[in-house]
Amino acid sequence: MSEQLNLDLPVRSATGREDFFLSPGNALAVAEIDRWRDWQAGKLALIGPEGSGKTHLTHVWASDAGAEILSAREVVGWQPKPGNFAIEDVPEIVGDAEAERALFHLHNFVLAEGGRLLVSGIEPPALWQIELPDLASRMRGTPSARLEPPDDPLLQALLYKLFNDRQITPQPSLVPWLLKRMDRSFAEAGRIVAALDSRALATGRPIGPKLAAELLEEDTDRG
DSSP: OOGGGGSOOOOOOOOSGGGOOOOTTTHHHHHHHHTGGGOGGGEEEEEOSTTSSHHHHHHHHHHHHTOEEEEGGGGTTOOOOSSOEEEEOGGGGTTOHHHHHHHHHHHHHHHHTTOOEEEEESSOGGGSOOSSHHHHHHHHTSOEEEOOOOOHHHHHHHHHHHHHHTTOOOOTTHHHHHHTTSOSSHHHHHHHHHHHHHHHHHHOOOOSHHHHHHHHHHHHHHO
16 A cells, blocks of 8 residues: 555645646647747737646746736735736626726736736636626637647646645556546546545545445436
């Protein structure tokens, strides 16, 4: 049994460029991130499913561009200063008049000062249902780069990364086994790895296909 399964270790998410696996589903988005100095109108919306790598790629961009990262709710009370900014999960402030106004002013200030602005969400900006008309028009006018659902190589790399973030070395047969049986989404990969980690810590059992099979069977029974 791996010693790490007996320890309550923190999850250390790897967010460097070297940890971001390039695949056909995300290559265009990565290329657009890399050309940030030439963004049309100085801004870009990074969109894609939950767990698709938006936060990771945002950190890659922020490191390259020297940008500050804020959640959309953190813009309330923001003090204007020149520079580049990434605002994550913009749809979370829909209907919050104060936050929408704050993001509108941040958007205008950053671009007026010659900075670059990266915003993110699951759907394209035209579907964000923002209530403040001026902000809604600014977001609709933001070019988008989309992270697509995972292909096999990307999902495999993600599973290994998620295990590594938790300092876990799974049994060698586990990831190929999961690829044939799990729901194919980034969010599901994160859920399965977290569930396997929790069950292994609780029971002292190794993280392998047998434990995974039990968890997937329980999911089927609940469904």
